[in-house]
Amino acid sequence: MLTIALPARSSATLRSFGLVICGGVSFIVAFVSYLTGSILWLVLGLLFILTFGTVGMLRPQKTLSVPYLAWNRLAREFSKLARLWVLGICFYAVLVVVGRVGSSLGLRRPKSSSSLWTPRKSLTPEAYHSEHTMPAGGSVASGWIASYLSWTVLSRNYWACCFLPFLILLSALEHEHESNVPTDLYTLF
């Protein structure tokens, strides 16, 4: 799954992050050097990459922890603003336009002989992860996108398929609360 925040900090992820930074810097330096036609930029860039890369590989915790945390913080701040923007478009553009057609929910008081109760059947264990009946052969392993699409088909809310790109974007912008500890320890099983 695409995430905006960097993976949990460890020596391996720090070294990997160091290489990515070196790669990014070399690309920028090469580009600037090409634009300006100056070799000085190239030399300075190479010096930086060699120093930063070597020290980063040897002492990742001491060298790369600060830029790693700074990058993660920047990503989190960006995701906060971006989510607000995307949600704004969803609520104040898409849903408002769709809502002009009216709602299929029976919100009026029923006639004396009718009821607003909707008959429901028991859910299969496979459907416990979602709030609607899973289609035959469907499983949680197929992911939330398949589950969402199956709901749009089963409930005949076909228009909601258009909402999917926004939901994917929101999930890619998702970041966990900055906590030192997880709420559940057992990720191993």
Add this chain to the structure above:
Amino acid sequence: MIRLCLAVIATFLGFIFTLPIVLLGLPFWMVAAVTKSMSRYFEPRVIPWKKVIEFDPVVGWKPRANLDVYCSFQAGHFHVRTDDHGWRGEASLQDSDVVVFGDSYAFAYGTDDKKAFFHNSSGTLLIKSIGSPGYNMVQELLWMRRLAPELRGKLVVWFIYYGNDLYDNLLPNFSTYRMPFVRERNGSWEIVDWHVNPRRWPCSGDNKFRLKQKWHTTFVDGALSQRAYSAAAYLLGQGKDLSAAADFSLAVVSIPWPLQLNQEDWSHTMKRFGDPKAFDPLLPDRNVKEICRELEIPFIAGKDILSLAHHIPGDGHWNSSGHRCITATISDIHANYAVKGRARVEETFTRNRGVAVTSIRA
């Protein structure tokens, strides 16, 4: 149909407005994805957890014997070595002075052997760890019973982790694994293990979908917690009886859920489950301490000796500093209170490091 047409048009227009977000976010997504995918080349070859544990017909599962592998976890990887019986630590059970029973904390999850609390750096105190990730107190008691003949004259330290132990004592499964549990019948508790077999437990979502009940059980004074603490009292009582019968000294060390150590994280998490004020982070230590006092078992609250700095960020298990702290605590218990023979509770006092201990004397 009109709704669908309007939705398509609105989505198209909406997506034009979100395009800057996608473009600005691209560097972040790319850096995160490449960092994640490249990090595996800097890690040793790790094996999946299914290959670290094996089925046990009574306890449910146990670590495999003679492992020398790397395991991956939330914050990287760690080196695991096990002995002929599947337990970590260099000392044999026979030679050890202290035997620790517990779950992933006793297993030293997330830590290399050389940095774990049972590593014999000074050579003065030999500690053996009997534990596996996911164990509840029932499983730990069953191991105590099974190994009782080898515990004679030793100090046994029982780790109780508040994150899930008290709740899991009442459950027949841990994720898809079957485990023994306790149930109340005719006013008394009993251990149930007839359902333990290698087959996958059919409903495995408990840990994700019953978080509210889990935290209520441990941290909110009510019917659920009364039941859980009653079960814990039964299990600790069984442990106490066993210690008397098998002639070993028993002490209990509580392991705090790391959230209990940080007020901000605590409030933020508990908000998800209702009024955060209803959740009392001190309740487990109060109750377990009272149970231990009645049973005359020495009790040390982990919350008093551990801080958030002793834990691995993003994971929650102990780091090397946390393990050193636990080694020091076990050494203290052994040096001061592990008196061979019958023990008698005398008084509660505060030790020089601020640890509240119920002392015992011969």
